[in-house]
Amino acid sequence: MKMDLKQLFDIVGEKRPIDCELDFSAEELYGQTPFHTPVAVTGQIENRAGVVRLVFGVKSVLSLTCDRCLEAFERAYDFSFEHVLVRTLHTENDEYVVCEDGVLDLTELVRTDLLLELPTKVLCREDCKGLCGQCGKNLNFGSCECKKKSIDPRWEVLSEMFS
Numbered sequence: 001m002k003m004d005l006k007q008l009f010d011i012v013g014e015k016r017p018i019d020c021e022l023d024f025s026a027e028e029l030y031g032q033t034p035f036h037t038p039v040a041v042t043g044q045i046e047n048r049a050g051v052v053r054l055v056f057g058v059k060s061v062l063s064l065t066c067d068r069c070l071e072a073f074e075r076a077y078d079f080s081f082e083h084v085l086v087r088t089l090h091t092e093n094d095e096y097v098v099c100e101d102g103v104l105d106l107t108e109l110v111r112t113d114l115l116l117e118l119p120t121k122v123l124c125r126e127d128c129k130g131l132c133g134q135c136g137k138n139l140n141f142g143s144c145e146c147k148k149k150s151i152d153p154r155w156e157v158l159s160e161m162f163s
């Protein structure tokens with residue numbers, strides 16, 4: 001979504017509310033396309049004493065697959081961001097977002113902000129037990145029989161002696 005902010009850059013005291021939903025359904029993340037529902041963006045752009053400041057919140061629900069146990073799950077993320085908008089960049093400053101010709105590409109900015117903030121690894125829960133390396137059972141749903149079989153080899157010798 002592109003926003004024409006020429007007027008906002010020119011007039012001190014100008015404000016522009018932001019309330020929109022962005023479609024990131026084609027966006028790839030973790031080798032998946034987790035944005036099944038639109039990303040909600042609300043905020044405001046304001047020219048205060050000639051400084052144009054953008055403040056916004058991003059709400060998204062991602063449909064993910066756990067890296068460890070491969071279960072599908074949904075997780076909501078809620079972040080807020082703040083940027084100073086400029087028409088041209090005079091100094092190197094990452095904090096500033098350049099709006100060429102006074103136009104802001106909000107979709108691109110939200111995408112960059114959001115992807116930087118999201119974790120690089122996704123687990124269904126912090127203490128996910130994962131899958132059994134032998135039988136493939138999801139250990140979050142209970143233990144499997146494999147552990148009992150893989151007893152200490154020293155005991156195996158003993159049990160052979162007594163059998």
Ligand SMILES: [Zn+2]
Pocket residue numbers: 066067068069070071123124125128129130
């Ligand atoms: Zn998991």
Ligand SMILES: [Zn+2]
Pocket residue numbers: 132133134135136137144145146147
């Ligand atoms: Zn097992």
